[in-house]
Amino acid sequence: MSTFLESGRLPSLLAWARRSRRTSTPNHRLPRADRSARSARSARSARSDRGSATVWAVGAIAALCAVFGAVLALGQAVVIRHQAAATADLAALAAADHWMKGSEGACATAERVARAQGGRLVRCEVEGEISDVTAASAIGPLTAESRARAGPPGPAALASGQEARWSAS
Incomplete structure (x- = not known):
């Protein structure tokens, strides 16, 4: 060395x-x-x-928030649709039950039932014992309409073209 x-x-x-x-x-x-x-x-x-991980994290959080918001909006739309269908069903049953009051009396009953359900009656027709009702429900900017028919399954239903669900024995 x-x-x-x-x-x-x-x-x-x-x-x-x-x-x-x-x-x-x-x-x-x-x-x-x-x-x-x-x-x-x-x-x-x-x-x-420097700071690139923060940018990626903020982007990922924003994307997750957008997906979560879309899922919530879709869930709310489904709830409104179900609420409109239930309102129409109950209003149609009420109108069919009160068919003897005439068309105006039966539709007034259907209107009361629809309001009690948190919806509104869009259209109501009563022909004999058969009622045909359209109801709408709204929450925020979303609105859904649903149509329902109610009446006895007897000869009046057969005259309108529907099958009878019972048979005479």
Whole structure:
């Protein structure tokens, strides 16, 4: 080792070793000029990536919120549709039950039932014992309409083209 020190070749050999291991050498072991260049490069790349995870996280959260909002709106639409169908069914049954009051009396009863259900009566027709009712329900900007018919399954239903659901024995 003394021959290397005396010949002056050891510092040049160490400099060559440092240059060849530059990528795996820690920053504090590099010469001062190489250290500043390396730290400037890493600082630039760190600055360009700084905050990118936050941007990705905000984007993912926004996408999840949009999907969640769409699912909620779809669920609300289904609830409104079911509410309109139930309102129409009950109003049609009420009108068919009060057919003897005449068309106006039966439709007034259907209107009361529809309002009690939180909906409104759009159309009401009573022909004999058969009532045909259209009701609507609304929550916020969404509105749904549903139609229902009610009446006895006897000869009046057969005259309108529907099958009888019972048989005489």
